[in-house]
Amino acid sequence: MTVWIEGATGKAGRRVVEALTAAGLPVRAASRHPGEASGSVTPVRFDWYDESTWANALGNADAVFLKGLDSDDEAAAIITRFLAEASAVSRVVLMSAVGVDRTPNTAPRRAVELAVERSGRSWTILRPSWFLQNFDEDEWVFARALRESNELYAGTGASKVGFTDTRDLADAAAAVLTREGHEGRSYTITGPERLTFGEMAELLAKTSGRPIKHVDAKPEEHRRHFEKSGRPEAWVNHMLHLFKLVRAGVFTAQTDDFENLTGRRPRTPRQYAEENWQPTPQR
Ligand SMILES: NC(=O)c1ccc[n+]([C@@H]2O[C@H](COP(=O)([O-])OP(=O)(O)OC[C@H]3O[C@@H](n4cnc5c(N)ncnc54)[C@H](OP(=O)(O)O)[C@@H]3O)[C@@H](O)[C@H]2O)c1
Structure with missing residues (x-):
């Protein structure tokens, strides 16, 4: 399995890259300003607002870790288009946030969660x-x-x-990406x-x-x-x-979800x- 990681230079994504490479998986590390390749990490240029970057960035990935687009009203529509084009991707892990499930369906972050749930892929949502x-x-x-x-x-x-701690979020992401049984589930980290x-x-x-x-x-x-x-x-x-x-x-909110996962x-x-x-x- 090759995992495409969005926001791969950010506070969370960077640690997800580390956790997955430690688990021995090849990673495509996506951001607008990718760094240098090393080991099993391929940095790739990706911009949500430039669709011409999407296909090359995804490459041969069959699973994705999505950070999503924060407060953009168009986020759900953009992510729906992205996942529709990513036909080889079978597994999607979305990083959302605590409480998003209790917001109106039209709130940008909740709309992104629903877009992922309706994408037809095997999905898991993490809410740190x-x-x-x-x-x-x-x-x-x-x-x-x-x-x-x-x-x-x-x-x-x-x-x-x-x-x-974003290192824990990353370990939770690695757990749900590398093991079975988390499809269609949401965890509060x-x-x-x-x-x-x-x-x-x-x-x-x-x-x-x-x-x-x-x-x-x-x-x-x-x-x-x-x-x-x-x-x-x-x-x-x-x-x-x-x-x-x-x-x-x-x-x-405080849960045992992290301990149960890891x-x-x-x-x-x-x-x-x-x-x-x-x-x-x-x-
Ligand atoms: N911060 C919190 O306390 C917290 C808590 C719970 C949930 N969250 C969720 O976590 C997310 C933020 O994650 P983070 O803190 O790891 O982010 P971050 O540190 O702000 O990093 C943002 C990442 O996204 C990339 N990026 C920015 N704009 C982009 C664009 N247009 N297209 C593609 N990539 C882009 C950045 O790299 P480039 O600049 O090189 O593109 C970078 O890798 C938010 O969505 C938030 O809801 C955050």
């Missing part, structure tokens, strides 16, 4: 919670403000979140404990020795914070919507922090 890697790898969401001003900007109130963003800021502060503080910003202040650093309006609206969902408790406990926020937030040595 907020990624721990947003704190150190996602410049736009949290990493830049944390680095520049020790601020964890998140208008999330006191709601708890079952943060997911969360961490083993729930923290508020305030507790997360305390954990990062304690581990790094830095004065990191949670800024529980109101939506308008949050909008100004994001817009100040040039984020596009559609992205800002999408993020503010996600913070609203956190406040509403949508990401408080036979081990998911990584804790503390493990993530200890691996990524150690104090920087003084020169």
Whole structure:
């Protein structure tokens, strides 16, 4: 089996590439800016908004890992066309997000889930919670403000979140791609404990020795914070919507799905922090 991985240079896709190559599978690693080939990984240029890239990127893949298109109203239509053209692909694993199944069928991400379910392929949906890697790898969401001003900007109130390590999401993806019995099923991939963003800021502060503080910003202040650093309006609206969902408790979900799929406990926020937030040595 050759697996085509979308978003292969991103926080999740990169780890899915690693998990599948570790499992001995050839991988086609798709993104707009592919890197260098190595081992069983073939990087391929792919752009959702340039259909001329689709067929070459897919090549001989017979399974796909889809990240989907976030807040684009056309996402479901685009993915339906993509899967219709991908006639050799028999297995589809979609990375969605916690709570998407409880949104209206017309919401872009839910519409993508339904498009995959109706694609006529063997499908599995993974719904992870907020990624721990947003704190150190996602410049736009949290990493830049944390680095520049020790601020964890998140208008999330006191709601708890079952943060997911993207390495666990990747191991779950490898499990459902390489083993039988997951067809037509959906799994919610969360961490083993729930923290508020305030507790997360305390954990990062304690581990790094830095004065990191949670800024529980109101939506308008949050909008100004994001817009100040040039984020596009559609992205800002999408993020503010996600913070609203956190406040509403949508990401408080915690399940055993990861452990049932892989036979081990998911990584804790503390493990993530200890691996990524150690104090920087003084020169
Ligand atoms: N972040 C979270 O906390 C979280 C939680 C749950 C679910 N999710 C889901 O995970 C997804 C985001 O995954 P991620 O955090 O791994 O992404 P990411 O780190 O933002 O990476 C995005 C990836 O997509 C590629 N890409 C961007 N635009 C593209 C386009 N037009 N055509 C083809 N490839 C494109 C990027 O590479 P190039 O720039 O080279 O194209 C990159 O590989 C979202 O859909 C979200 O719903 C995220």
